[in-house]
Amino acid sequence: MEKLTPDALRARIHAAIGEPEITGRGFDLGAAPADGRRRWWLGQGSGAAPTPVRVGAVLAVVVAVASAVTVGTVLHLRSLPKPAGSHSGPAGPATHPSASAVPTLAVGPPVTAADGFLPQDVTAVSADQWWVLGHDTAGCTGAACSRILVTLDGGQTFASIPTPPASVTGLRFRDPEDGWAYSSTTVWSTHDAGASWSAATWSGMTIEDLETSGSYVYAVVCASGSGESACSMRRSATEADGWEPLSLPGDVETLRYVPKSLNVHGGYIALAFGASPGSGAVQLSRVLTSGDDGEHFSEASICAGAMGVASLYVVSSEDLWAACSTGMLADVWSSTDGGAVFTAVPQSSGYDEPSWATVAATSATHLELAGTELLVSDDGGRTYRVALDNGDSWSIVGFTTSEDGFALSSGGGVAGTTGLWRTVDAGADWYEVTFP
Amino acid sequence: MVFAAALGGTADESVQDAAEFEARLQPLYSEAIRLAYGMLHNSTLAEDAAQEAALRAWRARGNVRDGSELRPWFLAIVANCCRDVRRSSWWRLGGGQPAVEFAEPVAPDRNEHREAIYDLRDALRRLGHRDRLVIVLRYYLDLSHEDVAAVTGQTETAVRARASRALRRLRLDLASEDDV
Numbered sequence: 001m002e003k004l005t006p007d008a009l010r011a012r013i014h015a016a017i018g019e020p021e022i023t024g025r026g027f028d029l030g031a032a033p034a035d036g037r038r039r040w041w042l043g044q045g046s047g048a049a050p051t052p053v054r055v056g057a058v059l060a061v062v063v064a065v066a067s068a069v070t071v072g073t074v075l076h077l078r079s080l081p082k083p084a085g086s087h088s089g090p091a092g093p094a095t096h097p098s099a100s101a102v103p104t105l106a107v108g109p110p111v112t113a114a115d116g117f118l119p120q121d122v123t124a125v126s127a128d129q130w131w132v133l134g135h136d137t138a139g140c141t142g143a144a145c146s147r148i149l150v151t152l153d154g155g156q157t158f159a160s161i162p163t164p165p166a167s168v169t170g171l172r173f174r175d176p177e178d179g180w181a182y183s184s185t186t187v188w189s190t191h192d193a194g195a196s197w198s199a200a201t202w203s204g205m206t207i208e209d210l211e212t213s214g215s216y217v218y219a220v221v222c223a224s225g226s227g228e229s230a231c232s233m234r235r236s237a238t239e240a241d242g243w244e245p246l247s248l249p250g251d252v253e254t255l256r257y258v259p260k261s262l263n264v265h266g267g268y269i270a271l272a273f274g275a276s277p278g279s280g281a282v283q284l285s286r287v288l289t290s291g292d293d294g295e296h297f298s299e300a301s302i303c304a305g306a307m308g309v310a311s312l313y314v315v316s317s318e319d320l321w322a323a324c325s326t327g328m329l330a331d332v333w334s335s336t337d338g339g340a341v342f343t344a345v346p347q348s349s350g351y352d353e354p355s356w357a358t359v360a361a362t363s364a365t366h367l368e369l370a371g372t373e374l375l376v377s378d379d380g381g382r383t384y385r386v387a388l389d390n391g392d393s394w395s396i397v398g399f400t401t402s403e404d405g406f407a408l409s410s411g412g413g414v415a416g417t418t419g420l421w422r423t424v425d426a427g428a429d430w431y432e433v434t435f436p
Numbered sequence: 437m438v439f440a441a442a443l444g445g446t447a448d449e450s451v452q453d454a455a456e457f458e459a460r461l462q463p464l465y466s467e468a469i470r471l472a473y474g475m476l477h478n479s480t481l482a483e484d485a486a487q488e489a490a491l492r493a494w495r496a497r498g499n500v501r502d503g504s505e506l507r508p509w510f511l512a513i514v515a516n517c518c519r520d521v522r523r524s525s526w527w528r529l530g531g532g533q534p535a536v537e538f539a540e541p542v543a544p545d546r547n548e549h550r551e552a553i554y555d556l557r558d559a560l561r562r563l564g565h566r567d568r569l570v571i572v573l574r575y576y577l578d579l580s581h582e583d584v585a586a587v588t589g590q591t592e593t594a595v596r597a598r599a600s601r602a603l604r605r606l607r608l609d610l611a612s613e614d615d616v
Binding site for chain 2: 009010012013014015016019020021027258274305306308325326328329352355356371393
């Protein structure tokens with residue numbers, strides 16, 4: 001598409017999208033039935049079954065953009081020194097500190113150019129050992145352009161390890177040997193530091209989220225091939241590759257809810273769902289928690305009066321944080337009793353983070369809120385200061401220790417690419433990770 | 437009426453409140469449907485998303501801050517509903533089949549540009565939610581950067597950057613196709 005004037009661009013996009021055929025006569029709040037089950041009046045007049053469509057195009061555009069980017073620098077992979085000692089402290093959902101032996105690393109595909117590597121996800125087992133999943137945008141075209149870089153020295157040097165034979169969108173490592181990468185259809189596991197990967201798939205199921213902590217790895221899966229779609233959880237012992245279903249309460253396992261956030265800490269699990277539009281669900285958000293590795297779940301109310309839960313973060317089996325959408329913006333909620341009761345945090349200094357904001361924390365008082373800025377609070381969310389504001393959009397990944405955390409940026413840079421940012425002082429200062 | 441009563445107050449009061457709120461939303465109906473259609477490209481799903489947004493707005497009407505406008509707040513809710521639709525089970529029902537979200541036909545007078553229009557539709561479909569939202573708000577609903585910023589909760593500068601980046605992605609995506 002060549003450069004166009006705004007009017008010409010507008011005309012082309014109008015032509016491409018077209019105009020809707022509106023069958024209803026306007027909003028009709030009074031027509032909703034008593035129990036809030038509103039499927040029958042949504043799309044009134046049409047009575048049409050929902051149209052089947054597919055997802056997963058975002059990756060395609062990343063690959064499409066990536067294939068067009070040309071960068072000349074070559075990424076030299078250095079030999080990996082023995083890592084320094086690990087830090088200790090609370091774990092976030094994305095990272096899993098543990099005593100970390102030095103793994104023997106197999107050599108993966110080269111990443112052609114440092115600034116052609118677009119980070120997508122990060123997982124860490126200590127302050128020194130972490131893995132970054134990304135796309136090689138300079139030296140690779142086609143579907144299998146995922147790359148996994150590992151550092152054993154806190155990001156000073158990186159090495160590429162083998163990747164699964166397909167593009168993946170998420171990555172978690174429990175320890176230097178055991179890790180999982182996943183796409184929408186497949187979970188790949190490695191038990192030899194990435195030297196080999198084994199696939200697990202579930203027919204007709206889409207993999208929505210995956211986390212590991214303690215003795216298990218957990219996956220949230222939703223049916224994708226039948227009219228009776230349902231979301232459920234599976235777990236596998238970390239060293240076994242034997243997946244078993246977990247029982248979730250009631251109507252979560254129906255069409256009514258879509259998973260929003262899976263968080264784990266030790267044997268504690270917190271799973272947030274949002275109501276699927278048109279599903280008839282009365283509650284817009286639900287949080288299920290388990291303190292016994294998913295054997296039993298309890299349900300908590302969250303985001304009451306808000307539009308739904310946008311983000312959930314587990315600091316410990318007692319302290320949880322959530323960002324709840326109020327429409328355009330997000331409010332911060334917290335729980336100090338393991339998710340039994342969530343309450344909105346009263347603000348003494350306002351913030352205006354968007355409804356898709358993410359939250360992460362290291363304690364019941366210290367948290368980060370990320371949206372169009374990266375904000376930090378040391379008083380339980382009552383006041384905030386801006387840690388980063390460079391025009392990018394921000395997403396907090398999590399904290400490895402009470403000091404070490406990661407965030408991903410998207411947007412504002414000249415190249416319009418993503419970046420991986422790290423803090424080593426509990427979010428007071430952040431620096432962008434480079435891949436030398 | 438029972439529904440209204442369940443939301444608080446007497447049945448009569450709640451029905452009246454609902455009617456008043458509905459009247460405030462009605463001027464936004466067409467715009468809400470068009471936003472949803474721009475995001476979902478299916479008329480039925482667009483109406484569903486807009487209706488869902490209306491109900492969510494009614495439930496959370498207390499969140500409309502004093503002095504703030506209803507329009508950007510409500511359009512943001514519509515956008516959130518569209519995002520949830522794209523994450524919902526229905527959206528996945530197609531499995532690995534080709535997407536049919538753009539199945540509604542090109543207008544007859546555009547037939548001579550059909551291929552180029554379909555290419556642009558596909559490229560729009562491949563944009564991420566946030567990029568697509570900015571493009572739809574700016575170039576389909578013809579909102580100003582200021583109004584787009586109000587809906588997306590971003591600064592105008594961030595909106596301009598995102599729009600620029602999204603257009604760049606469209607161009608790159610179309611680079612392998614014939615230019616439209």
